[in-house]
Amino acid sequence: MGEIKTIGVLTSGGDAPGMNAAIRAIVRTAIASGLNVKGIMRGYAGLLNEEIIDMDKQSVSEIMRRGGTILYTARCKEFMTEEGQQKAAEILKKHGIDGLIVIGGDGSFRGAQKLSALGINTIGIPGTIDLDIACTDYTIGFDTAVNTAVEAIDKIKDTSMSHERCSIIEVMGRNAGYIALWCEIANGADGILIPEKEQFDEQDLIETILSNRLKGKKHHVVINAEGIGDSNRLAKRIETATGIETRATILGHIQRGGSPTAKDRVYASTMGAYAVDLLSSGATNRVIAYKAGQFTDFDIDEALSMKKTIDEYQFLISRLMVMY
Secondary structure, eight states: OOOOOEEEEEEOSSOOTTHHHHHHHHHHHHHHTTOEEEEETTHHHHHHTTOEEEEOTGGGTTOTTOOSOTTOOOOOSGGGSHHHHHHHHHHHHHTTOOEEEEEEOHHHHHHHHHHHHTTOEEEEEEBOTTOOOTTOSOOBTHHHHHHHHHHHHHHHHHHHHHHTOEEEEEEOOTTOOHHHHHHHHHHOOSEEEOTTOOOOOHHHHHHHHHHHHHTTOOOEEEEEETTTOOHHHHHHHHHHHHOSOEEEEEOGGGGTOSOOOHHHHHHHHHHHHHHHHHHHTTOOSEEEEEETTEEEEEEHHHHHHOOOOOOHHHHHHHHHTTOO
């Protein structure tokens, strides 16, 4: 690998609060190291369209507190093809980009993996509210998203209590139940539905709600993960079975937006700086991770082969929180 002189950065997949903090750290760390930085707009789609801009310290001023990503993001079917990947590698070389930092989820890392195989020095930074990347205990945006969800659930519980009803609250997470799990522990709920625990017993949930009502509980909350879905139909079934007015609320993309928490700002900044240092040291095909209290990195191939499982102790705690 030759000496790194110019670094490219893009954000791909779903946006996550804290991505801008990572971009800022990448740009300023690179410039401090005597490197040039180019921003690639709209992810891999923008790369194929050569939407590439020069970035300097001023271009990332005052962005850390903003949600979303100043580089924008998009899905790109063309990049999934071998022809698209070859074209992307050629465009990077054409623009003199020696190293590429990709901020996104596992799908984005698969793209980085393909570019690495084509001779592009790549580093991945985990940016997803879903917390579903197996090699890391932290992903950019999760902390902000779960805090947004916790606050929203607290507000829904207020009105649910006032009307003595049951609320089914659907949180995001794609096919992962981490936001739902954290919300149940943080907010308290009569039940939780997550993809990792498919042995959900709806009758058991109904009996829990009825039992808690007999004990004097006036309102009920069930937290449903996006990967399970069907919140509106579940609400109708529970209302029919219990006779308790039941409403479904889908929190949706509110969880992706908003000013990032201090944790997301600090961790994202650390990961951004770390990515630049890795590229400068000659590393490639790596994913930044936060594991066992330390920032570290994994080979992308290894990271993508790992399977993430739900924390069984946290799940047990969440079950105990159901007790009224």
